[in-house]
Amino acid sequence: MTVHSAADRTGSGDKRERILFAAERIFARHGFFAAKVSDVAKEAGVADGTIYLYFKSKDDLLISLFERRMLELTEALQTAIAGKSPREQLRAFIRTYLQKCADEAAATEVLTIELRQSSKFMKEYENPAFADFLRMLGGIITAAQASGDLTQAIPAHIAARMIFGVLDELALAWVLAKQPFGGGAAGARPKKFDIVRAADWVITLITTGLEAHKESK
């Protein structure tokens, strides 16, 4: 078990990390169910069996992925909103979220697509990290409502869901818009739209709505 210390000879980083990131890429490429453990092993450059030295099962691999990424996201969001007014927190939240998606396409793909399933096929695993995420967003909205910045006509937890829906759908559309062909060149591929720029659109939508105003923006 104790994998601590002693960086591994075969390259940079922990073997556990290598497996985790390999799994992310493979799951993103084929989807969790279609992905084979042996493919993950190959991608990570380890033997099939080695995976089971670090993870209990294939499911455990997926869950570990979730938790790692959600934790990372939550921390980034916490940092981004620290010390701001509710109104600014909302903007920062949206921008940070979409920026993270842009930075980590494979992670985004796994999260947007497999997250949704996870609540179904793993009944026993109720996603605490995602609940935290929603609670954070809901908290911002509640605060903004209390300060009079946002309308109270919509329950905060519903508003949070709706905003997440917008972000999630944009992330999905963006991720799937990529061309799947060609080798794994490091360069970013042409996207259908600029997801970071989309942050402004989201902010416009959720603050002032789509209705035309005399004064734009």
Place this chain on the structure above:
Amino acid sequence: MTVHSAADRTGSGDKRERILFAAERIFARHGFFAAKVSDVAKEAGVADGTIYLYFKSKDDLLISLFERRMLELTEALQTAIAGKSPREQLRAFIRTYLQKCADEAAATEVLTIELRQSSKFMKEYENPAFADFLRMLGGIITAAQASGDLTQAIPAHIAARMIFGVLDELALAWVLAKQPFGGGAAGARPKKFDIVRAADWVITLITTGLEAHKESK
């Protein structure tokens, strides 16, 4: 098995329909991958092999489900928006969508959860019905922008995605909230809300946004 029981009296033994709806229930309950063809057969009251007289494969069953439901949805939406102004079309679209979700929980569950996957694990099947759906919504928005009702600051196809994101996420939250069986310990999942009422919230969000107003339109 004789076809004389009352349950079978749906038309001239419409076995294909029975299988389709059984599959919907089973896929909703277990998820597509975890669902066994034999379970679908049992639910439909037919033998395993019978399913293959009506469908090419398990995948074909899922795709047939999609197409049937999306067609039904699209038709309902077309009817609902006929002869209205763009602004009213948007409201009608939202209301009709959520009403449909409320009416058919199992269908909603399959569509919201499995639809997302389909674009991944079945590369060769590109969902034309969903594209039509998005095009219809985009068309409404384009018209509303042209008539000056909606801002042109956001590209219509992006706005359509964002609105779909809101609707989809609400549908998902609603579907997963109605867990009839208590299931997990310490499971806080009593958040059942009225999804039809949520239509007004969605309309508020996307037209005037969340910002507090004195009183506008």
Place this chain on the structure above:
DNA sequence: TGCCGCTGAATGAACCGTCATTCAGTGTAG
């Protein structure tokens, strides 16, 4: 009317390929 042989829809047990998982063996560091 009653009998008979035909048809093909329906059946469901068995088949077979596909992986997730295991474990006996290998190499190596200490």
Place this chain on the structure above:
DNA sequence: CTACACTGAATGACGGTTCATTCAGCGGCA
């Protein structure tokens, strides 16, 4: 030499799909 990380071929379960078989209903015939 021992211990331990690692390996990857072997294993066994699982479930989608097939297909030999059944039999209800039908039409022709006496």
